[in-house]
Amino acid sequence: MPRTSLRARKHPRQARSRETVEALLEAAAQVFERHGYAAGTTNRIAERAGVSIGSLYQYFPNKDALLLAIVERHVAEGAERLGPLLAALRDERPPLRAGLERIVAAMVALHAERPALHRVLFEEAPRPPALRRRLDALATAATAAVADWLRAVPEVRVADPKLAARLVVQVTESVTHNLVIHADPDRSPDRWAAETVALLEAYLGSAASSG
Amino acid sequence: MPRTSLRARKHPRQARSRETVEALLEAAAQVFERHGYAAGTTNRIAERAGVSIGSLYQYFPNKDALLLAIVERHVAEGAERLGPLLAALRDERPPLRAGLERIVAAMVALHAERPALHRVLFEEAPRPPALRRRLDALATAATAAVADWLRAVPEVRVADPKLAARLVVQVTESVTHNLVIHADPDRSPDRWAAETVALLEAYLGSAASSG
DNA sequence: GCAGAACGCGAGTGATTGCTCACAATACTC
DNA sequence: GAGTATTGTGAGCAATCACTCGCGTTCTGC
Structure with a gap:
């Protein structure tokens, strides 16, 4: 160092x-x-x-500054891509399935951009606190937008929209992440995306959520 | 090198x-x-x-051999812990919710063991091909066992049990992983685990899976 | 066309790292 | 307790890496 x-x-x-x-x-x-x-x-x-x-x-x-610059650019691009989606959720209030499809599609597009770089940036490289805050802010914004949307969609019956939103973001994030980085030879990405939507739809449409 | x-x-x-x-x-x-x-x-x-x-x-x-030895031991311990669970799924055929609760609990226990080490081993460190195969084999075995169980449980109504099993393994893995490594200050781990079970239960019990 | 600023260069430095090797200490065998 | 295999030691080597610095080149404003 x-x-x-x-x-x-x-x-x-x-x-x-x-x-x-x-x-x-x-x-x-x-x-x-x-x-x-x-x-x-x-x-x-x-x-x-x-x-x-x-x-x-x-x-x-130094080397870390270079890394930070890359990540910041990467995150900024991500925020730029995610912006319209979050706005659409807020303004258009699409029905459950349509909204989920857009969320998952956006996440897949986000990860598919430069998968190897994404992996290094988010798994391997050290993350200075400044960066951590940046990422947290983005995730928080996304979660809040999703939570608001969930509250406004009548089909959604979960007890705790904020927790549900976190799960939605988390699940789409990790499934698409793994989908892109360790691709499944047996099934197409579209198939995975569709099944993820089905999973989230079933969850959000149910009242099973423990209160 | x-x-x-x-x-x-x-x-x-x-x-x-x-x-x-x-x-x-x-x-x-x-x-x-x-x-x-x-x-x-x-x-x-x-x-x-x-x-x-x-x-x-x-x-x-060399250094990598040391790493490999650690990972191998870590994975072996994981397999040892997971063994009884998979056997129980195969032999006892527990009902949906009970089975899911056991799966999620096992996964949480697995990750909670040595979180920092787990993170380094699975995110940061290089993974030689030999190790990759070892992990894939474990994941495949787990997925197969879950798939068999899903086929035998009457409440499960998804069209493609193997795909569903992969999703179950994947979702529990990533949710618990993130749960343990980036802990949520607002909600208890138990709450997260319960919600994950609810999510999977809703999904598996629905017929929404796209064929 | 000139002065000064901005830009570009790359051999070299100091620190660190993975790893070796010549040797010493300890444990078994008889 | 001699002889041998096993185990332990740590100074130091070769390589590598992040980073510096002195100097040459190009641009800009006047």
Whole structure:
């Protein structure tokens, strides 16, 4: 651990350096994707970006900063993708099955983007507290939106919408996560998605929830 | 990556060396638990075990072998714990809710054992192919047992018991995993377990499964 | 066209890591 | 208690990694 903290080092002003930073971010994503976090060395990243190692350290104070930048971008993209869905749940109040289908589809799309990178980012790499807060906020927002929607849909009969919403988010997240990362050779992703919708629909439509 | 492969180096014959190996395994578990895989250095492990670094390398050819030994032991313990459950499902054919409660309880117990170690082993550390096969075999056995049970329980009305079994295993696994590792401050583990049972019960008891 | 800022370079540094090896201590065999 | 196999030791090696620094190149404003 040669360095303790710090966020950004130098701000790219010219177009040239903005391209360098861009190349570094993409290279870092690719290298982490291919080699994992620990084996994704800064020298390798610089090399892959076609940039000197010195230039890397002009814009990122250390390896973790590079990781953080990638995750932040990844999460921002996720939030951007999820935004319309959450808005639709709030404004359109779609019926149960239709809403679930959209949630699951959005989650699958989210995970299918760059599965290997996603795995490294969310399973293997260290997560600084700042990042943790960022992710928690996103998850909380999603859960709240789903809970509101559940409360407004008449078919839903669970006793505790907030808990149910957490379960919905959690289950879709982990099922699609595993679906994408350890693909099932026997059954198509669509089949899995459909069954997940069926599972959630059965649960939410039942009154079995222990109060 | 200073070494390529190899499994075991020397077999402990005297009681003395068996104790050394034991100490090394426990020390490795503790160190990986506390520092993660990458920062869990072999020197630190040897030190914690109260053993020279040379002795470590007499019984384990490299760092990964040490990891593998730990995981294998962890998985074996898991299989041992899961065995009675699977046998009970096969022989007693408990009714839906009772069976689900036992499955979820077993899974929670399995994860609660050493959560930090579990996380490092299953999320962070590299997984050699041999290990992957071992885990797949365990999951397959569990899924098959659950599927057989589902077929025999009259309340279950899903169209595809094997797919349903996979979902059951998958959902209980991931929910309990997250439950133990990222604990929910608002709700008790029991509450989560109960709700998971409710979710699975609603799903399995419904005919909503898309054929 | 020039001064200064921004940018880019990459050999090199210090620290750390996985791991070896020459040797010493202990346990069994007779 | 001699002889041998087993076990234990730890200084140190070779490799690697994150990161620095001195210097050359390109851009911008005037």
